[in-house]
Amino acid sequence: MPGSSSVSAVRIEILNTGTELLLGTVLNTHGKWFGEELFKLGFRIQRLTTVPDGDAITQALRECVSRADVVIITGGLGPTSDDLTREAAAEVLGAELIEDEAAMRSLEAFFAIRNKVMAEVNRKQAQVLVGADVLPNANGTAPGIYVPPRLNGAANCAVFLLPGPPRELYPMFREEVAPRIVALAGLAKPPxxxxxxxxxxxxxxxxxxxxxxxxxxxxxxxxxxxxxxxxxxxxxxxxxxxxxxxxxxxxxxxxxxxxDDGSSLEATVVRLLTRQGLKLATAESCTGGLISNRVTDVPGSSAVFTHGFITYANEAKRDILGVPQALLDAHGAVSEPVALSMADGALRVSGADIAVAVTGIAGPDGGTPDKPAGTVWIAWAAKGRPTVAVKQIHPRNRKDFKIATSQSALDGVRKIVLKMPHA
Amino acid sequence: MPGSSSVSAVRIEILNTGTELLLGTVLNTHGKWFGEELFKLGFRIQRLTTVPDGDAITQALRECVSRADVVIITGGLGPTSDDLTREAAAEVLGAELIEDEAAMRSLEAFFAIRNKVMAEVNRKQAQVLVGADVLPNANGTAPGIYVPPRLNGAANCAVFLLPGPPRELYPMFREEVAPRIVALAGLAKPPxxxxxxxxxxxxxxxxxxxxxxxxxxxxxxxxxxxxxxxxxxxxxxxxxxxxxxxxxxxxxxxxxxxxDDGSSLEATVVRLLTRQGLKLATAESCTGGLISNRVTDVPGSSAVFTHGFITYANEAKRDILGVPQALLDAHGAVSEPVALSMADGALRVSGADIAVAVTGIAGPDGGTPDKPAGTVWIAWAAKGRPTVAVKQIHPRNRKDFKIATSQSALDGVRKIVLKMPHA
Known part of the structure; x- marks a missing residue:
């Protein structure tokens, strides 16, 4: 595989435990987060496995340690009866569970600071595998556990047991886990x-x-x-x-x-407008506000975006943007002349430097043989430049039609701004 | 556990393929989505595995079919060289790949409709396993593939190969996959x-x-x-x-x-407005078009939504909605009087029956000790009713602030429409 030489050969697997992750009630964001964190360190995840609470953990963990150099397990370190990760690890790694004194003291401190009485069930959270490192948890009751490869009877694999909730997991990973993995790998420089x-x-x-x-x-x-x-x-x-x-x-x-730096198209457009001191206005029919919504998702967009018009009805195009009724009657709302007139109107009414207008048929209804659902005209008006329009057809579902149209509209703005002088 | 008796014993595993899912660049939402969909049908996911593109797919698939009754693989059906799921399935299931005529015809049609020339690399997307069912894809170029248990040389397991992008995956699952799984399970009636x-x-x-x-x-x-x-x-x-x-x-x-039927808030609002023959207008500052974008995501919304105003700058509030400059000077844009005036102005200019206006500070910048980022005023004007406003504080990130505000704005519209007479 090209490039594999530059990536660390350490085989890392993530094992997420939690019935709720497979019932559709909770979105599992661990894959993305771990992927990002490990990539920064020069590692990749070889496999990510999600299993429900219970016996499935033992089976999956046994498979993971047989394949990987490092296994990170999340979840199942809580105090309740379905929290069984410690027990699964003890069985698979052939190590005994004992109550750790230091872990017990931090558990007691956690409750004392909050003026709460510790429930008896929480005691089991101080149990760790013999010879393992206890990883302190400043943000919850479950300490993490690190079982180094040399202590692992089942395989030559390093195993981390970490809490599931992000506010507990993230700091513990950065402070306790990342340095240990880097040390294990002896890495020079990430790709x-x-x-x-x-x-x-x-x-x-x-x-x-x-x-x-x-x-x-x-x-x-x-x-x-x-x-x-x-x-x-x-x-x-x-x-x-x-x-x-x-x-x-x-x-x-x-x-x-x-x-080339991960910026979205809308962030790129806002950055270019800001750099050149230009202002943008939008006139949207079929996208119904998606273009302006994307622009205003960008922090600081208020410096370059002042007016947006959603002229869904013909009367709105006429009364707000000044599109002549005769144009609407002669060509219909989804037409080149109307798109051009909307863009010109938005530029004039807003006083912006550049305006983009869209008018089309988002569907699923409203199409005709001449103008099927998915048809859209996009026009751009800019000070000192001719107003131009293009026709596109995006035969997609309603939301994707809106996204595709907004993408073309914003990309057109980007290209025009690149050609315009600084204000 | 209550209700567990109603859950089917069919062992279902999901195998997500895609290097991007493990690099941290893309959030994998398939687990949650499949969990939800399968649960509705009376099934649960036994295990979810994510592997990078390439050889890892073959190994993981071999393990999945050895454990499960149904395996659903997503991703890797595209035209590019790193799309290898078909090949992996052919190897594990011991079936040959051949070009399917019908699949080839739909591929050609997909490009013809869009007036595009099909690239040569797309041909491989018409390859299917001998004896498998081709699952049509109305929203992309990759057809799905269903390999029934009887044709599967490696194990007594049903295998589905599905495209990764949600817009292609979701409809294909609902139309082609769900009915087949229900039939395989011989379920009488899902809970x-x-x-x-x-x-x-x-x-x-x-x-x-x-x-x-x-x-x-x-x-x-x-x-x-x-x-x-x-x-x-x-x-x-x-x-x-x-x-x-x-x-x-x-x-x-x-x-x-x-x-109570899965409808979104915007769909509920559009349905109520339609039923009562009422029209809505929006005047948005800090939400920047999100409210109108949500409303216009609903098919048929053009019957009830005619005008939207995104008045991001003070001048836009003044010139487009007629908010008095004195009000802006005396109270600032994020204030009760300005919110009320925006709603009244939107109602008047649009001629709608009900108008909602929002003005606030999305952040992260622009807050003051008096009006911290996250502060918003929302106002509703309706024919024959007093215009009202509320202040809310949503100390969230920019996008979540916008969502929370749009939610309150639309829910207020819903409550007012319920009190209004039919037009």
């Missing part, structure tokens, strides 16, 4: 990653253009991730490999790449 | 489920009020799911148990329950 976000190019077109060329770069790992109206190209390797990969992507798609 | 969606009540307040009473109902399983500005109360059991549970919830929270 780099570059993510190029690209609008207006399909995933397969992107791949067809660059994949073969990227494959020739030694030790570069390449990944593609398609979203609605966007493809992310991920390059992983050392600095030289990444820069070589970037050059290849830019040679074909310099204009389409809108971000 | 019933009622989901009551509740706004304006905290999770712990809800639980404190109803939990003990609900626990007294035999064979009723109870779940709570807290979202921003909403709690969902899930009741699972037979009809009598569910109705007894509903009575308890309604006795305390009749006004706060906005849906």
């Amino acid at each position: 780099g990653m570059l993510e190029l976000k690209i609008a207006g190019v399909g995933e397969s077109d992107l791949q067809q253009e660059v994949d073969a060329k990227l494959a020739e770069i030694p030790d570069l790992e390449v990944g593609y991730c398609a979203r609605v109206g966007e493809v992310d190209l991920r390059l992983i390797g050392d600095e030289a490999a990444i820069e070589a990969g970037r050059k290849i992507a830019e040679a074909s798609f310099a204009r389409q790449i809108f971000s | 019933g489920m009622l989901e009551l969606k509740i706004a304006g009540v905290g999770e712990s307040d809800l639980q404190q009020e109803v939990d003990a009473k609900l626990a007294e109902i035999p064979d009723l399983e109870v779940g709570y799911c807290a979202r921003v500005g909403e709690v969902d109360l899930r009741l699972i059991g037979d009809e009598a148990a569910i109705e007894a549970g509903r009575k308890i919830a309604e006795a305390s929270f009749a006004r706060q329950i906005f849906s």
